[in-house]
Amino acid sequence: MSKEKLSEIINSPTSELNKLKIGFLVRATLPIVLEHELISEIEVKKLTQDDYSKMIFDMNYPVLKLINEDQSIMENRSVGDYTRYYADPHNYKDSRYLISSEWYDRNQEDYIRWLKRKISL
Numbered sequence: 556m557s558k559e560k561l562s563e564i565i566n567s568p569t570s571e572l573n574k575l576k577i578g579f580l581v582r583a584t585l586p587i588v589l590e591h592e593l594i595s596e597i598e599v600k601k602l603t604q605d606d607y608s609k610m611i612f613d614m615n616y617p618v619l620k621l622i623n624e625d626q627s628i629m630e631n632r633s634v635g636d637y638t639r640y641y642a643d644p645h646n647y648k649d650s651r652y653l654i655s656s657e658w659y660d661r662n663q664e665d666y667i668r669w670l671k672r673k674i675s676l
Contacts (some may be wrong), residue, residue, distance in 0.1 A: 557587070561587045562676040565584075577660060598673060599619065599647055599652070603617045608655075618654065621651075622651040639656060
């Protein structure tokens with residue numbers, strides 16, 4: 556997806572975005588945000604923290620996980636015995652991140668609000 560498509564999504568009415576599945580919305584937007592460096596390094600670091608992710612999105616796991624290059628993707632994706640992150644790594648500057656797969660309907664409005672607030676194209 557392109558930055559133009561992302562802009563179209565961000566500028567869509569919240570009521571329209573609420574019709575999309577949250578997992579689809581995150582997978583369609585967050586990789587572009589990262590790869591085009593549309594948020595600050597500070598925001599990326601915050602998205603790797605439990606407390607920020609819980610406070611902003613009501614997430615039980617950090618939104619982003621910095622990949623440990625000494626581990627396999629499967630090891631990076633897992634928290635304990637469970638897979639909590641999507642398999643595709645996304646680049647941000649000189650690092651690679653995994654995006655949480657633990658999105659639920661309750662996270663939708665918070666994610667849309669964050670996206671509209673943090674991303675300006």
